[in-house]
Amino acid sequence: xxxxxxxxxxxxxxxxxxxxxxxxxxxxxxxxxxxxxxxxxxxxxxxxxxxx
Amino acid sequence: xxxxxxxxxxxxxxxxxxxxxxxxxxxxxxxxxxxxxxxxxxxxxxxxxxxxxxxxxxxxxxxxxxxxxxxxxxxxxxxxxxxxxxxxxxxxxxxxxxxxxxxxxxxxxxxxxxxxxxxxxxxxxxxxxxxxxxxxxxxxxxxxxxxxxxxxxxxxxxxxxxxxxxxxxxxxxxxxxxxxxxxxxxxxxxxxxxxxxxxxxxxxxxxxxxxxxxxxxxxxxxxxxxxxxxxxxxxxxxxxxxxxxxxxxxxxxxxxxxxxxxxxxxxxxxxxxxxxxxxx
Numbered sequence: 001x002x003x004x005x006x007x008x009x010x011x012x013x014x015x016x017x018x019x020x021x022x023x024x025x026x027x028x029x030x031x032x033x034x035x036x037x038x039x040x041x042x043x044x045x046x047x048x049x050x051x052x
Numbered sequence: 053x054x055x056x057x058x059x060x061x062x063x064x065x066x067x068x069x070x071x072x073x074x075x076x077x078x079x080x081x082x083x084x085x086x087x088x089x090x091x092x093x094x095x096x097x098x099x100x101x102x103x104x105x106x107x108x109x110x111x112x113x114x115x116x117x118x119x120x121x122x123x124x125x126x127x128x129x130x131x132x133x134x135x136x137x138x139x140x141x142x143x144x145x146x147x148x149x150x151x152x153x154x155x156x157x158x159x160x161x162x163x164x165x166x167x168x169x170x171x172x173x174x175x176x177x178x179x180x181x182x183x184x185x186x187x188x189x190x191x192x193x194x195x196x197x198x199x200x201x202x203x204x205x206x207x208x209x210x211x212x213x214x215x216x217x218x219x220x221x222x223x224x225x226x227x228x229x230x231x232x233x234x235x236x237x238x239x240x241x242x243x244x245x246x247x248x249x250x251x252x253x254x255x256x257x258x259x260x261x262x263x264x265x266x267x268x269x270x271x272x273x274x275x276x277x278x279x280x281x282x283x284x285x286x287x288x289x290x291x292x293x294x295x296x297x298x299x300x301x302x303x304x305x306x307x308x309x310x311x312x313x314x315x316x317x318x319x320x321x322x323x324x325x326x327x328x329x330x331x332x
Binding site: 019 | 076079080083092095
């Protein structure tokens with residue numbers, strides 16, 4: 001509890017910023033052509049990849 | 053919001069569901085920690101004012117973007133490209149000390165400093181404080197103070213309170229400047245330390261205190277300062293000044309910061325072996 005009360009507002013601001021940064025990064029990665037997160041079952045195989 | 057954080061379509065088994073839920077939480081946690089550390093570091097420096105300026109410019113930029121002022125927007129875009137270089141130049145001291153701080157996080161614990169060093173420093177400082185003689189003593193820890201000792205006079209002598217008092221005696225060649233201590237030896241005297249640029253430092257504090265704080269910002273050293281005007285004893289550590297210390301409090305404070313007692317060998321194994329081979 002002591003950890004949380006020290007610099008309380010700074011931690012809140014940092015948390016909000018962290019979510020914004022993460023969301024932007026996630027969105028950017030999702031829009032990146034050919035990228036799909038690991039473990040994704042419905043991911044598309046990039047068209048350039050040779051399929052045998 | 054939940055959909056943005058967790059892509060449940062990726063999870064087909066309970067194990068995958070755990071991964072889907074935990075991965076963003078861990079990622080956000082790491083980013084949170086880094087941003088918090090960054091903000092906490094910036095808080096005490098002059099970078100706060102510059103950051104406020106950047107924030108105002110960013111708001112104006114967003115407004116011009118929304119209002120479609122294309123020419124002003126173009127100017128801002130070009131300025132932002134240049135601002136990266138400006139950022140590196142303006143924040144060079146903060147970046148340097150910040151990176152140094154990351155490198156010396158307490159992974160290996162405090163350096164072992166001789167108990168005698170603390171006692172001699174405390175003894176000397178209490179005498180100097182009583183006589184209102186200004187002094188600044190830097191005790192080296194893991195980061196070398198060699199760049200600062202080069203600006204002074206090399207001594208490499210055994211530490212005694214008498215020698216420290218003599219060094220700081222007014223109107224002597226070595227009294228103006230700081231003493232650097234490594235372990236139980238005085239490495240150099242008359243050394244010049246960097247001045248802190250922090251705007252939070254009280255105007256009542258002079259150059260001696262400012263340089264003690266400056267050195268503790270740039271390195272992990274601990275600086276003991278005696279005020280020439282008031283005779284007050286202070287300790288600077290990690291850019292923060294602890295003031296109004298008497299001899300006992302100074303010793304306790306320095307012990308907490310510097311001293312790590314030698315680990316005593318636990319007799320556990322020996323006892324166990326004795327127990328094992330004990331004759332019945």
